[in-house]
Amino acid sequence: MRVRPLATLSVVAVALLALAGCSSAGSPSASGSADPAASAAASLCDSVAASGAASDAVSVTGDVGSAPTVTFTAPLDVTGVQATTVVKGTGPAVADGDYVTIGYAGYDPATGKSLADYKSDDPPAPMVANSILGSAFGCGTVGSRAVITVPAANSNPAAVYVIDLLSSTPAAQWCQPQAPASGAPMPTVTWDDKGVPTVTVPSGQTPPTSVTEQVLTEGDGDTVQAGDSVTLNYHGIKWSDGTVFDSSWTRGQPATFTTSQVVAGFGNALVGQKVGSQLVVVIPPECGYGTATTSNGLGGQTLVFVISLQSTARG
Structure with a gap:
């Protein structure tokens, strides 16, 4: 993490x-x-x-x-x-x-x-x-x-x-998520029989230039607030080639951290969401790992995350 x-x-x-x-x-x-x-x-x-x-x-x-x-x-x-x-x-x-x-x-x-x-x-x-x-x-x-x-x-x-x-x-102005613009290309998500997602990026399409999130399933649990500790599953790929770079589903264990402990686009996308929700988030480089090359290979990359929120607690 x-x-x-x-x-x-x-x-x-x-x-x-x-x-x-x-x-x-x-x-x-x-x-x-x-x-x-x-x-x-x-x-x-x-x-x-x-x-x-x-x-x-x-x-x-x-x-x-x-x-x-x-x-x-x-x-x-x-x-x-x-x-x-x-x-x-x-x-x-x-x-x-x-x-x-x-x-x-x-x-x-x-x-x-x-x-x-x-x-x-x-x-x-x-x-x-x-x-x-x-x-x-x-x-x-x-x-x-x-x-x-x-x-x-x-x-x-x-x-x-x-x-x-x-x-x-x-x-309040930095990397705040927005809904996809009308007709804008967004990744699609399918689930296997174990509930593990596969993400497909639209071929040949330019990614969004701002943090863009789409709620796939809306939960009915508590609402995440800024600074909360959240437990969730996530699956991350690169928009550029669809490569999976990390997945808590693959590891078989959800992750727990506060919304302020992650890259801005990811943390902001969690705030305001309800426990039980599943969402897909597209994060441009400046709201992720920056525009320069990094040792983890994520610098300069637009990232796509599928997130499934399990719980939240006040920080």
Whole structure:
């Protein structure tokens, strides 16, 4: 399972690969999520980490939105999460839950060497407290650049990140699902005698450019709310070639996660649906795994999910 990285991970547990949005899994969620209740209890504006000797020791030059020139004397003693604002942006302040785009680069505090070249093509992630973005910016302004140091935790090494806050979109406007337009091509779903779906993508048709969902069967159970923990079965294919990349039905066990722990298009499609419902959802790249190539092969892909909701519980 694949959680949207960066914003949902605890700042002391985030690894470089998680920050970069890499994963060996193809499905919409993964391990490593933060406690949603803890995130809700903290104020985004109050979540900014204090600056300290380590973050202040990092010198950064260059324009926001482009690769920075970073220098510091190694080894840098990273013993806690520290954040120093390098550039204060002049754009709008971000609010809790806003979807933000970022640029970032990572460095090894022990050697000063690059861990990740500057990257700015990941899909947007929600801005929440108790996250590396919350610790770097809080409710800061678009156009800001920050240095944040993250100590080693579990199997994740210590790291220094330079992060640019490039844009912000209110959650209510980001990747919200809509019904198929009249006459628009949609995948078809058939079920075998065990209730396992097969999905067929319309041949030669251009996929929708926004999150599009179609309710196949409407349930009569509780309605899923944002942040709920849901248990469901799902089956995911690529629109481009119909390849199945993950399926809880195939594994023989439903998945459980919160609506905020998955890619935006998947999570938003669940909100407002009733337990017992079955639906098909088409998710364009920017609402899934982004437009760039990723190690899991899902970057740049329009994804199709069949979902069968089994239960929901308040987060």
